[in-house]
Amino acid sequence: MGDASPQSHAALFQPGAIGRMKLRNRFVQSPIFTQYAGTFGDVSERMIDYYRARARGGVGLIITENTSVDWMVGRTVGHPMRIDHDRFRSGLAALTEAVHNEGAKIAVQLHHTGRQNSQGNTERNEPPIAPTAGITSAFGTPPRAIELDEIPGLIDMYAQGARRAVQSGFDAVELHGAHGYLLGQFLSPKTNKRTDEYGGSLENRARFALEVVRAVRDIVGPDFPVMYRLSVEEPYEGGLPLEEGLAFAQMLEQYVDALDVSAGNYDTADVLLPMYPPGNLVHYAKAVKERVSVPVIGVGRLTWLLDEMDEAVAAGELDYVSLGRAQLADPEAVAKTRRGDHAHVRRCIAVNECISRWMFNGQRTQCVINPALSQEARAKDALRLADVAKRVLIIGAGPAGCEAAIVAAERGHAVTLIEREPELGGQLRAWSAASFLNAEMTSMITFYRVELERLGVSVRLGSEATQEDLDSHDAVLLATGTKAAGMPEGAVDAVDMLTTGSAPEGQDATVHGDTEIAMFAALWLAEQGRNVTLSSPSGDVGLDTNDMQRARLAQLLSEAGVTTLTGQQAPESGVVVWAQERIASDLLEGQIDDEKVRAIGTRIRGGRMYEATQSGFWAAAEI
Template identity: 75%
Template sequence: MTSTLSELAEKHAALFQPGRIGRMALKNRFVQSPIFTQYAEVDGYAGPRLIEYFRERARGGVGLLITENTSVDWQVGRTVGHPIRIDHDRYRSGLADLVEAVHNEGAKIAVQLHHTGRQNSQGNTEGNVPPIAPTAGITSAFGTAPRAIELEEIPGLINLYAQGARRAKEVGFDAVELHGAHGYLLGQFLSPKTNKRTDGYGGSLENRARFALEVVQAVREQVGPDFPVLYRLSVEEPYEGGLSLEDGLAFCQMLEKYVDALDVSAGNYDTADVLLPMVPPGNLLHYAKEVKKRVSVPVIGVGRLVWLLDELNNDVAAGELDFVAMGRAGLADPAIVEKTRRGDTSNIRRCLAVNECISRWMFNGQHTQCVINPALSQEKRAAEARRLAVLAKRVLIVGAGPAGCEAAILAAERGHEVTLVEREQEIGGQLRAWSAAEVLNKEISTFLEFYRAELQRTGVEVRLGTEITEADMNGYDKVLLATGTKSSGAPKGAVDAVQMLADRRAPESQEVTVHGDTETAMFAALWLAEQGRKVTLSSPSADVGLDTNDMQRNHLNGLLAVRNVTVITDQPAPASGTVVWAQDRAASDVMAAAVDGDRVHSIGTRFRGGRMYEATQSGFWAAAEV
């Protein structure tokens, strides 16, 4: 329900109060935290795609934006792919354009200075040389064995950060942030797991902290006493031999006199489930609150916080936290802050945290994308797509899954008269199935509420429980068939997993075999276990969840273990017992004969295959062509 502005002003008053980081005045307490996008040019230049991405998020109302991991050492210290770079003056013009774009939207921007250290691969370095680290040979979750940094190299490394900070100030950035979190170079010196040095930069906490403190001091010398310097850190590495919380908190106190704010996270890529939380919201927030108890400088909290704005408002009002950072949430909806300010909370695309965005660059070398935001990384093109159509048309969309809903909303925004027809009694399509298990119930249910609110806002006529015939399509200028997929290859008597989950109707048998190597198979097994069934997940392949990303697969496997689901691989289809079929699906052929590529089109997974990402992309961009 939409709140009045006066109600909202009271509900989220603390979050919308101005704040300060050093001498930098911010209009509210919201921060767009850094997320690697690969939107920079191949050589690291800040080009149009990156600038439009930041411009859109600045326009959305956030007070401070922090760039992604911006390389101070392109030779051996850049993130895999093509991050932004600030290691040479030739990149100043693009960075200046980025700053100006954000400033023109009324926000402030900080650049995050970054060096990978050991979290890099030899193939990603110039000259195919090993990455560098405090200690040789200690590899990360990804990467190759690093060589040890020689003592005489340390001043040069420190200067890389200092010169990056100098350039940042000169091109107009409002602040710099040093990336000492998530297992990168600054954190590698601090961590006893990765720092086994026996010189003045290893051993005791004071020695392990020396490199980071010298970097901060060198940066301060370059930018002066009044330029804001932030430090992002993992205050704990929750694995054997990693940085302890006690040492992390002590390090924060060492930093306090040199920095203007602490951006508090935890973990590294060896503990990705902590670093990139999937559930529950706010699982990193206690770290920021512990830091806040010990320092006087502002503290920024992170960790799926878009779900906790009411609680966070109270935290900020009570002085337990100063700023609220949102990363993946800002990918899903760049206008979160402005919508929250207006009270349009039902119209926010809330991040599902399935980590498809992160996995695209981490494992596949692709641009960061979002399964629920088809405009991400295409902000300028999407703005053009939303312009009013020259000629309003009568548009029929058949199927109210994600493709159909996206198409209906955009077509209506563009001024078309849109009717959305769905044979079931609810919108959502396969989303209704994915929302059955507890793991994504809240997230998917909320996303369906978003679609309902947007369909209402844009004036789409929604007809539920309605079957369409070819004759019913007469009288429409354009027909988009978004009927998705259907079960394929199931043996006689098998239960279709998608239909079972959507209907929330479990087989009567107390022992059930789910057969499939898909993410849907994992959802089905989880839901059946939640209903008290004894479940075996039988995969025809060597693994399960082959159509999802590694992080989601690992997360779901952990939940299957908790639910005592037996997983067996390389199995043929079961010949007996109660079987739930969850293998790959075939494209729907509803009214296939009517598809002419002119007036009648197939869209969504029916047209291009795939899953949710392909559905939302296809639905949105198909409507842009109407």
């Protein structure tokens, strides 16, 4: 989507209401687990800074991450925020005040994992609990069955969490009944095999969730907004069918003020956390909207489809557009959209490093394209004007070099960026070659270009840095990345091939490597109509990327007819594209003194895009 006037997307910027809660626009921040809370679930300054930045960025409503109503056995793995005791109200109140001071509203999401938990994550090393014993999830351990006499206590946990939400200044509560957690486990025929009044028919399977909703409504009163997040379908064998999900939405309608519509669970993660293409969940919200009269929130990489979403809201096909990972990538996406500055948005590239690399491994959520995520206060300080404006030279216009140039220029330095290739982007251009990530990588390159123009950075493309360049600047950053290593004579460097778009001659080609770039190279060659074999020296391929990206690329390679072989020696004949691990560039190695001249990015840190953007940002902050 290109630039548009500030008057575009008028429907998305209309005020809205969910119950008595008035909202400044139709943008909602989805609940995303960050691990920014304290070790024992208390609200931290890091968490407040994170939410404050998103509220300042223009979104109308923020829904907090999964907030635990049962810390003992029902918290998600790691350290989520919690609302299971009155002692946490003080921190929660500080959070709501910070968001309100920026003009946004905030709802808390009340959450219980049920079976989607591990025994090692419970306080007393107890099994997780579920409607039915033994049915595990993608990352859980076998649960025990919830006894009938335990159900009132579980219902009260949600109700007491809602009471604390009201007392802490939240504007609404959302019950997390989606993505395979406890409320959804009772609803799903896959996970609920009970034979009492809470199992069997849809009406019985819906009973627990409806009793929770009614208990919450009773404790917060008739005017306090209550929302419900539901997976309207579980698209796998035995899961909740769409028609039952729609019928359940109608059951909820009389008790709630809005429905937040998603699909799937962590056994169907490709549906739950879409990577490609955008918008694959929004049809669920539209289907629910046809059945109910309360407001409906749609999700699913929708910053890529704002024109379509504006039309959908204007037509009454849904009421609110939810932004999840997009808000990690750029907290100011809504404000920039309102101004018509679409090219200046860091648009989420959906490689799911945030989820699979960090969140699933119990670490603070990070973003490969936003170095400030989880470090908002430190990043704000880093962008302060420099005490002395300097002449800064940056060599290499990949992610590290572009990030460094932007930060240095923001701080008031006079910046020159030199790139030997005729275009910006570095390895982003290689990633953009295959259709899989072409739109995302092209958008990122465009973002860097327009930001460099906005800040007045002098960009010299197709140029080599000279000794005169180095001598005439006060600080020099070498962001020259990596180069191929161990490549046999006659082989083609995969990065060079993808960057230039020049496929080697011959119908048959072998890509040798166990890296992510090997998968991209094989996919791109297949798209050029070649017969491709992906030859990995290891037992797998894509070893340097996260599990979800690896699985998605493997699926695309299979669909493209690529033959993948593991445990292979390097080919000795034929067309060979080399995609093994790369080594640091040694350009101007003799000039490095770590004072005036420093190496940054993957040249010094190794790794991929995350390491490049982090290094570029923080190196420039030190000049």
